[in-house]
Amino acid sequence: MNTVAFEFGASAAMDFLDAHRLSARTPFQTCGWWRAWIREAADAEGATPVLVRLTRTDRPALVVGLQLHQDGGTALLRPLSWPWADYHEVAEVVDASPTGSEPDIAGLAEAIDRCQREFGARLELSNLRADGPLLHAVSALGAAPRPSDTVFRLDLTDSDVVRRVCERRDMRRKRRRIERLGTLRLTCADTSERVTARLPAFIELHTQQWGARPDTVAPFDGGVVDRTYAAVAAEPSSTARLHELWLDDTLLAGWFGFSHDGTYYAYRAAYDLDHGRDSPGHLLTAAMVGELAAQGTDTFDLTRGAYGYKLELPSNRASTMTVSREQPCWV
Incomplete structure (x- = not known):
C-alpha cells in the first residue's frame, strides 16, 4: 500500500x-x-x-x-x-x-x-x-x-574521444605558446572546505568576464547568487568541485561543477580575458578530461545550452x- x-x-x-x-x-x-x-x-x-x-x-x-x-x-x-x-x-x-x-x-x-x-x-x-x-x-x-x-556529454570511457579532446592540434599549439610564459598546472578543490576557500576567486574571475555583459544568466552580484553558491559549496553531500588552471601563480580559468555517481557535471565556467587568445577555457577542459578519465570518471556532462565550445567537442547530444x-x- x-x-x-x-x-x-x-x-x-x-x-x-x-x-x-x-x-x-x-x-x-x-x-x-x-x-x-x-x-x-x-x-x-x-x-x-x-x-x-x-x-x-x-x-x-x-x-x-x-x-x-x-x-x-x-x-x-x-x-x-x-x-x-x-x-x-x-x-x-x-x-x-x-x-x-x-x-x-x-x-x-x-x-x-x-x-x-x-x-x-x-x-x-x-x-x-x-x-x-x-x-x-x-x-x-x-x-x-x-x-x-539539448545537453552535451563526453564519453570518457572512449579513448578516442579523450584523445580528440586532449590532443587537438589547435590546443597543442596554444598550450605550447602559453607554456613559453610559465608552467601550466591543474588543481581541484575536492572537499567542501577547499571549495569554500577557493570560491571567492572563482566568483571574481567570473564577474570580470561576465559582469558587464547583458546576456549573463544569474550573474554574481554579491547577493543571492553568491550566497547560494557558497551554501552549495559548504554542503559536503552536494559533491561540489572547483577545478582551476594556473599559469604559475596566475589563475587562467575555473570550472565549478559536481562529481556524482561516475559523472562530472560541468555547471559554470570562467576564464581570464587577458589570456583569451590562448583559449584558457579550452585548455582547462582538455586538462580536466584527461585527468578525470585517468581517475575512472565515465562521463563529462557539459549540461544544457548549445554554446559554441560544446559544439566543437566530440560530444553526444541528448534532449x-x-x-x-x-x-x-x-x-
Missing part, C-alpha cells in the same frame, strides 16, 4: 532533509543542493518548497522536490530549484528503504496527482531526463512530453524533456 505525504514550506522541507539521507539521480537532487537552495534562493524566487514523499514497504521510498508559485491567480508547481538546476528527477530515501528494486511509477503518478489536487495547481516540469521515473510518472497521467533543452499537466478536476 502506498503512503503519500507532503512536506510543505521551507521549515518542514529542511527538517526532512536534515533527518534523512537521499540517493540522488543527479547532483541537483542531493540533500546538500536542496538545502542550500531552499535556505538561500527560495524566497528570492518566490517559491514555497514542497517535498512529495511516496512510501511503500517493498520499494524504495521516493521523494519529488517541487516548488509552489503563484502565477497571477494560478497556482503553479515546478521542480524544486528551478531554474537553477540543469536536471530534475526523483530522489530515494536510503536510510530505511529497500534497495535494488525499480521505482513505483504508478505510485509516483498517484502521488503527483494528489499533490496537484492538494494545492489546486498546474504542473510544469522541465529538464527531465528522458529515461527517468519522473517523466514516466507524469506521462502515465496522460501528459504529453516534448523536448526541453531533456518538458511536460505539463493542468490542474486535475475533482470527480
Whole structure:
C-alpha cells in the first residue's frame, strides 16, 4: 500500500532533509543542493518548497522536490530549484528503504496527482531526463512530453574521444605558446572546505568576464547568487568541485561543477580575458578530461545550452524533456 505525504514550506522541507539521507539521480537532487537552495534562493524566487514523499514497504521510498508559485491567480508547481538546476528527477530515501528494486511509477503518478489536487495547481516540469521515473510518472497521467533543452556529454570511457579532446592540434599549439610564459598546472578543490576557500576567486574571475555583459544568466552580484553558491559549496553531500588552471601563480580559468555517481557535471565556467587568445577555457577542459578519465570518471556532462565550445567537442547530444499537466478536476 502506498503512503503519500507532503512536506510543505521551507521549515518542514529542511527538517526532512536534515533527518534523512537521499540517493540522488543527479547532483541537483542531493540533500546538500536542496538545502542550500531552499535556505538561500527560495524566497528570492518566490517559491514555497514542497517535498512529495511516496512510501511503500517493498520499494524504495521516493521523494519529488517541487516548488509552489503563484502565477497571477494560478497556482503553479515546478521542480524544486528551478531554474537553477540543469536536471530534475526523483530522489530515494536510503536510510530505511529497500534497495535494488525499480521505482513505483504508478505510485509516483498517484502521488503527483494528489499533490496537484492538494494545492489546486498546474504542473510544469522541465529538464527531465528522458529515461527517468519522473517523466514516466507524469506521462502515465496522460501528459504529453516534448523536448526541453539539448545537453552535451563526453564519453570518457572512449579513448578516442579523450584523445580528440586532449590532443587537438589547435590546443597543442596554444598550450605550447602559453607554456613559453610559465608552467601550466591543474588543481581541484575536492572537499567542501577547499571549495569554500577557493570560491571567492572563482566568483571574481567570473564577474570580470561576465559582469558587464547583458546576456549573463544569474550573474554574481554579491547577493543571492553568491550566497547560494557558497551554501552549495559548504554542503559536503552536494559533491561540489572547483577545478582551476594556473599559469604559475596566475589563475587562467575555473570550472565549478559536481562529481556524482561516475559523472562530472560541468555547471559554470570562467576564464581570464587577458589570456583569451590562448583559449584558457579550452585548455582547462582538455586538462580536466584527461585527468578525470585517468581517475575512472565515465562521463563529462557539459549540461544544457548549445554554446559554441560544446559544439566543437566530440560530444553526444541528448534532449531533456518538458511536460505539463493542468490542474486535475475533482470527480
